[in-house]
Amino acid sequence: MQEFNDIDFTERDTLFVEVILPLSLSKNYIYRVPFDLNEQTAVGKRVIVQFGKSKIYTALIKTISQMAPALYQAKYIIDVIDEYPVVNSRQLQFWDWITEYYLCNEGEVMSAALPAGLKLASETIIILREEISLDDLEITDKEQILIAALEKQKRLTVDQISKLLGQKTVFPLIRSLLDKEIIYIAEEVLEKYKPLLKSYITLNPFYQEEGNFKHLFEVLERAPKQLDALLTYIKLSKTGIEISRQQLLEESSCGQAALKSLLDKEIFFLKKKVVSRLNDESDDMILNFKLSAAQSVALQRIETEFQTKDVVLLHGITASGKTQVYIKLIEQAIEKGGQVLFLLPEIALTTQIVERIKRYFGDAIGVYHSKFNDNERVEIWNNVMNGKYKIVLGARSAVFLPFKDLKLIVVDEEHESSYKQNEPAPRYQARDAAVYLAHLHQSKIILGSATPSIESYYNAQNHKYGLVTLNERFGGVELPIQEVVGIAEETKKKKMVSYFSSVLIDDITATLERKEQVILFQNRRGYATILICKTCGFAPKCVNCDVSLTFHKSSGKLHCHYCGYHESSMNICPACGSVHIEQKGFGTERVEEELSLIFPEVKIARLDVDSTRTKNSLQKIIGDFQEKKTDILIGTQMVAKGLDFDNVTLIGVINADTLLNYPDFRAFERSFQLLAQVAGRAGRRDKRGKVCIQAYDADHRIIKQVVDNNYLEMYNDEIAERKQFHYPPFTRLIFINVKHKDSNLLNAASARFASMLRVQLGSRVLGPEQPLVSRIRNYYIKQLIIKSDKATAIHKVKAVLKQTIADFNAENTYKGVIIQIDVDPY
Incomplete structure (x- = not known):
């Protein structure tokens, strides 16, 4: 299709646009442009189109031409949304590369790339914000009708709004209300990361004039606490600049009620500012380093x-x-x-x-x-x-x-x-x-x-x-001392207290006595990995997935970490009626509970997916630890990522074996990375840290390489093994998941698909096999792997795969079978 990117069109030209729809479609579709929209049409702009019998979508113009599609009659676009393109030519090139390299379609890329507000559709749900004020906003009659409807209905789809207002396209109206922050889109995810906001007090500019300021003193003579707040503000502010609310309360006798009165009277103004979570020393270091x-x-x-x-x-x-x-x-x-x-x-x-x-x-x-x-x-x-x-x-x-x-x-x-x-x-x-x-x-x-x-x-x-290396810690900070403790040996000597060796307990005790902080790492969340009946061996499984349920004591429920299913905990075996239920394995919840029994006076917090679900919880956990309100932080791999706490001098790894024993060719590489990263949290600035790694296989080469901080040895070992067994970077991998709710149909479909691939790719196709988790959300899964060596052009392999999928989908026998492609699955 010929492209017209920088050409001006007149009302007399008949134009056709190829558009990308935010849907998983095997091809793009062509629409005709009404004459009156010709001059507004440009590549990268969004247009409103009807797709199917009644659905309305925001599509994106990819190309413009004067050639009609050969196989179908093009529908007209309904409207052009943008005054200027929202996507540029380099982005469209980037989208093309993503589409080709990762074997997906452009609609999927568009959905991932654009914010939800730029791709409204008929099914998009619109919700009215709570506690909105319309006093200072210009609201049109139709906007007012929609606001009233949302107050009553709580939520409406774009399609319902269109019918309510009796007009085909309502996207501009919705965009207007979004810009005014009156409504929001239901796809919106509540922000888990929020900048740290601090409240500041400033004096109303009216009272900064000398005459008005004198009058203010007379007004506040009968309110001594409010007057003290004002005097303290003057003392602290000096130049009339804002001061923190916390500082004003700490250095005056006014109290919360008196300060609220000053704010209500608009003598003081309150505003919130984004501030750094770092202390002043860190800030100065960054600004002046x-x-x-x-x-x-x-x-x-x-x-x-x-x-x-x-x-x-x-x-x-x-x-x-x-x-x-x-x-x-x-x-x-x-x-x-x-x-x-x-x-x-x-x-x-x-x-x-x-x-x-x-x-x-x-x-x-x-x-x-x-x-x-x-x-x-x-x-x-x-x-x-x-x-x-x-x-x-x-x-x-x-x-x-x-x-x-x-x-x-x-x-x-x-x-x-x-x-x-x-x-x-x-x-x-x-x-x-x-x-x-x-x-x-x-x-x-x-x-x-x-x-x-x-x-x-x-x-x-x-x-x-x-390649550039940087082998010195900044500021002369020494690398932490690292000690490996064999769990088997400690158990044999009866020195283990719950999940903690005598060495780790001694280290924690000494660290706390120095008023320093501890991070403990256990890469499993929950309380117990599995509950099992000691009489008959029954273990509760997810009804939707082929996995055991994990017990979470905080909720008192058994949870599936794949689909979110949960049920009440098992106190009596449903299979045999026995009350002898055993908890196997342990997660961060259990570590937290056991540690609280050993150190009852110590403030302990947990950082994992479960403890950070609620709004601002992540910010509070990290903030409290930064401010030394918490002594010990227990967490999954979240504690290894980007955290820098000056007062942390001890890192404890509860059980390193859970990382090393994972059945994946990257397990050793990932274990080294995670252990080295979590160890790096220990000791910053003027304090040397210590790392205590507990493991059954205490002599494992990866643990030794972590202790020796020997990345190069780990790399050489791994690269030799991967070369021998033909794994990346010496080969390219493509994982293919074939899914269906009927396991018998899936078995036949995956075998058929594998045989079709082998016609051209031969022994490069491995499988189908059952993956570790063979059913998720009621879909059974079979996995194939294409392993392509560097001598074979990967684009040829991908071309074969794309054509085979098209041929397979054309066979009526396997309708409903889902094929998912994962290129470079790591």
Whole structure:
């Protein structure tokens, strides 16, 4: 289809547009443009279209032509939404690459890329915000009708709103109410990461005039506490600037009630400001820091590598100060007038690095991830597009933002598995996607980690990437002392107290006596991994999935960690009636309970998915630990990600074997990364830390390599094994999940699909086999693996796979069978 991107059209031209719909479709569709919309039509703009008999969607124009489709009569687009394109040409190229590389369709990419507010559809649910004030807003008659309807109905779909108002398209009206923050979209996820807000008091400008100020004294003579608040404010403020509410309450005798009266009388004004969670020492260090000699050398080497390579891997040990090096590189990119994308694996768990960079660079920064509400995401999208934001800090979805002039991409903790999108499609790897994005923009990209992925280090060793190392901790901080404790030996000597060795208990006791803090790591959540009847062996399983239920004592229920199903705990065996129920395995809940019995006076908190479900709970847990309100923090791998606490001097790993024994070819690599990262939380600034690793297999080579901080030995061992057994980076993997609710039909379908693939791919196709979890959400699963060596062009393998899926779907025998593709499943 011929493209017309920069051509002006007249009302006399007959135009057709190829549009991307936010649906999982095998192809794009072509619509005709009404003559009166010709001049508004442009690639990258959104249009309203009817798809099917009655559904209305927001689609995106990909191409424009004057050629009608050959096989069907094109429907007319209903309207053009945008004055200017919301997606640029580089983004469309990026979408094409994602579609081709990860074997998905453009509609799935569009759904992942655009904020919900930019892709309204008939089924989109609209909800009225609580406690809204309409006094100062201009509301049209139709907006008022919709507001009244939402007050009564609570929620309405776009389709219902269209019928209510008697007009085919209501998207502009909904967008208007979204902009006025009167309504929100039900797809919106409550923000789990919130910036820390602090309340500040300022004097009403009216009373800052001398005559009015004197009168104020006379008014407050009969209210001594309010007068004291005013005098304290004057003393603390001096220049009339705001002071914190907390400081005013602490240094005056006014109390909450008197301060509320001053606010109600509008003598004082209250405003909330985003502040750093870091203490003043950290802030000053970031604002005024100078690179150490080692950091300066690393920066110079990166600059040298960038002269010949676009991708550089920065391998810097924990606490080596990689962030300061990033900041200098960001400064250079901004000085050239460009934009910077700073990717972090999980924004909610990296609040400290976010706050540091925001404090250093100021308001030219946007933070973007899916936990923010829709209005915020649309606003950030627009600010990136218009160039207002020079720096964007984001989780993996930030790669889809509309950058105009991207000069630098930073991928921090590049080894993190959370850069990989698992569900739904597109199942992309944000680190790898960022490398291609940098190529599109002809920009530079730096990958940083203390424990690089095997693939990235292999690329660096083979000179595809530049490699720079940073082997010194910043400020002369020593690496922690590491001790391995054999659980079997401790058990034999009867030195284990619950799940804690005598060594770990002694270390915890000594740490607490020094008024320092402890982090304990156990990579399983819940209370007991499984409940089992000691009489007949019955163990409760999920009704929807092929997994045992995990007991959570906090809720008193058995939970499925795959589909969310839960039921009451088992006190009596439903199979035989026995009351002899045994708890097997243990998670963070159990560790927390047992530790509370050993240290009853100590304040303990737990950081895992279950303890951070409620609004602001994550912020409170981390904030309390930062402020030393909590002595011991117990957590899953969440405690290993981006947390930097000055007062933590002891890390305890409760059971390292749970990581090492996972049946996956990456298990040892991931174990090393996680143990090294969690160990890196111990000892910062002027305090040397200690790490105590408990394990049954205390002599395991990975544990020894972690203790020796020997990444290179781990890499050499792993790379030799992968070469021998033909695993990445020497081969490429594609996982294929075949799913259906009927297990017999699935068995036949997966065998048929495998035989079709083998016609052209032969022994490169492995399976079908049952995966570890063979049923999820009532869908049975069979898995095939395509293992392609480097000699075989991967694009040819993908072409065969795409055609085989099309041929398979054309066979009526297996209707309803779902085929899911996962390219580079790691």
